[in-house]
Amino acid sequence: xTTPRQRFLNYVxxxxxxxxxxSPFLPYADVIERTLRHVGLPVTDDPVVxxxxxxxxxxxxxxxxxxCDSFIFPWQIDESRSDAEYRTMMIQTPIGEWTRRxxxxxxxxxxxxxxxxxxxxxxxxxxxACSQVHERAGEIRAYYREWRQRIGEDGVIVIGHPHPFWxxxxxxxxxxxxxxxxxxxxxxxxxxxxxxxxxxxxxxxMQEGIDFMSDSSYGLEMTSxxxxxxxxxxxxxxxxxxxxxxxxxxxYHNCGLTRAMIRQGIFNEIGADVIETIAPPPSADNDLAExxxxxxxxxxxxxxxxxxxxxxxxxxxxxxxxxxxVEAARGYPHIYSTADAVxxxxxxxxxxxxIRTARELATAI
Numbered sequence: 147x148t149t150p151r152q153r154f155l156n157y158v159x160x161x162x163x164x165x166x167x168x169s170p171f172l173p174y175a176d177v178i179e180r181t182l183r184h185v186g187l188p189v190t191d192d193p194v195v196x197x198x199x200x201x202x203x204x205x206x207x208x209x210x211x212x213x214c215d216s217f218i219f220p221w222q223i224d225e226s227r228s229d230a231e232y233r234t235m236m237i238q239t240p241i242g243e244w245t246r247r248x249x250x251x252x253x254x255x256x257x258x259x260x261x262x263x264x265x266x267x268x269x270x271x272x273x274x275a276c277s278q279v280h281e282r283a284g285e286i287r288a289y290y291r292e293w294r295q296r297i298g299e300d301g302v303i304v305i306g307h308p309h310p311f312w313x314x315x316x317x318x319x320x321x322x323x324x325x326x327x328x329x330x331x332x333x334x335x336x337x338x339x340x341x342x343x344x345x346x347x348x349x350x351x352m353q354e355g356i357d358f359m360s361d362s363s364y365g366l367e368m369t370s371x372x373x374x375x376x377x378x379x380x381x382x383x384x385x386x387x388x389x390x391x392x393x394x395x396x397x398y399h400n401c402g403l404t405r406a407m408i409r410q411g412i413f414n415e416i417g418a419d420v421i422e423t424i425a426p427p428p429s430a431d432n433d434l435a436e437x438x439x440x441x442x443x444x445x446x447x448x449x450x451x452x453x454x455x456x457x458x459x460x461x462x463x464x465x466x467x468x469x470x471x472v473e474a475a476r477g478y479p480h481i482y483s484t485a486d487a488v489x490x491x492x493x494x495x496x497x498x499x500x501i502r503t504a505r506e507l508a509t510a511i
Contacts, residue, residue: 149299150207154481155357158395158419158446161479166508168206168501169448169481171423173197173488177497184494198300204501208301212293212356215306215314217286218279218343221246232259239274255315263317266329269336272313276339279346286347290354304397305351307362308344310337311378319368326377341381345388352389358397358420359389365402365430371410379415386417395419401486405431414442423449425485435474448481451500456484457492461499468503472511482508 148156157164175193182189182200190196194210201208220237224245227234232247246262254260263269279286297303308314312322313336326333348359363369363378386396398418400407402425407413413421424432424447434450441447455467471482482504488497 150201150301151297151299151357154207154209154302155395157479157481161446166505166511167481168504168508169209169483170206170497170501171209171448171484171487172211173492173497174490176490177488177492177494181494181497184498194296198297201301204498205505206501209304210293210297210301211304211306211360213289213306214308214344214347214351217282217289217347218308218340219275219314219316220282237271237275239271240277241270241274244271244275255318258318261316261318261321263313263325263336264321266325266332269325269329269332272316272336273339276343279343283346283350286350287354290351290356294355302357303355304358304360305348305356307360307399308340308347309362310340310344310381311363313337314340337381341384344385348385348389349392352392352394358395359385360397360399361385362399365400365404365425366406367403371406371412374407374412379412382416382418390417397422399423401425401430403431405433405437408432408437408440411440413440414445418445420446420448420481422447422481423483423485426450426452429453429485433474434471438475438478438480441478443478446479446481447475448483449485451484453485453487453489453492456496456500457489459496461495464496464499465503468500469507472504472507476511 153165154167154169157167175196178193178196178200179189182196185203187199187203197208221235222237224234224236232249235246235248237244244262247259248254249256249260263272293303317325352359361382363374363382369378382398389396396418397420398416399422401423404413404424421441424434424437426432426434429452432450438447451467451471456464
């Protein structure tokens with residue numbers, strides 16, 4: 147009897163004749179707890195234990211996504227310099243203290259103050275922070291080892307996205323474009339520093355048994371095909387090639403407007419083993435059947451049930467939409483999943499309807 151982890155990895159490496167994989171994307175803890183209660187199972191204080199228990203009951207293969215960029219940029223709260231409205235956060239670097247202020251009400255990226263890179267000079271802190279990642283090797287190794295032991299064979303683990311082309315979220319979305327155009331050499335030095343730091347983290351993660359290295363990028367609501375090819379693709383391909391050279395698997399996530407990117411070949415050029423999520427309208431612009439015709443048959447796609455429908459629709463609507471996904475992906479390697487992280491307050495009945503329908507219909511193909 148193979149384990150969920152083995153089934154997932156075996157399918158990605160060789161889907162021909164393998165059992166289909168059903169794997170909802172990062173359901174919120176409240177969804178898991180509500181569904182456990184709905185099927186009469188106990189709920190614990192551990193969200194991992196809860197999802198493993200539910201995956202066994204409903205017969206799906208869970209995936210877990212864990213940290214990467216927080217080891218490169220280990221921001222610490224300094225309450226002595228914080229106030230009722232903002233938390234002051236800091237990193238000690240070789241060139242001095244780097245600070246930012248994060249809104250308590252709006253969150254880490256809620257306003258401009260939360261993004262510490264505002265001027266060209268601030269890029270020096272990116273490079274300086276990245277230069278220190280080697281000092282955290284022991285902490286990084288312990289983290290990934292603990293996660294592998296915690297999940298065991300009950301699911302796959304995907305490393306989080308380092309995003310070198312968006313400076314690991316250390317710069318606001320509007321400033322990404324302004325800095326990239328105004329200070330191209332400076333911006334590229336920052337990207338290169340994040341890329342190299344991420345490879346250091348990934349190397350430890352692979353040694354500790356993390357299943358997928360990964361990265362993500364924005365869809366065309368935030369970029370263009372030209373800019374994605376110029377700015378994102380070299381690093382995505384670099385991560386992919388690096389991972390494959392070490393016998394690993396690479397996972398690419400994009401839940402945005404990606405139809406034109408797919409049709410112009412970018413998704414094939416990444417060289418990913420799994421591409422997620424081929425998101426449909428209304429949140430994005432993809433038709434799964436069309437997308438699969440453009441994406442290389444060697445690539446396993448993952449998705450793409452609309453999150454709003456899953457939360458707000460009826461069980462009958464969920465079943466119908468899932469049937470269409472199974473039919474659209476027929477003949478291609480595809481993991482049956484959602485178009486991004488399952489939303490809070492998604493009804494247990496809908497969550498169950500998706501999983502059971504996907505399992506039944508995909509297995510019958």
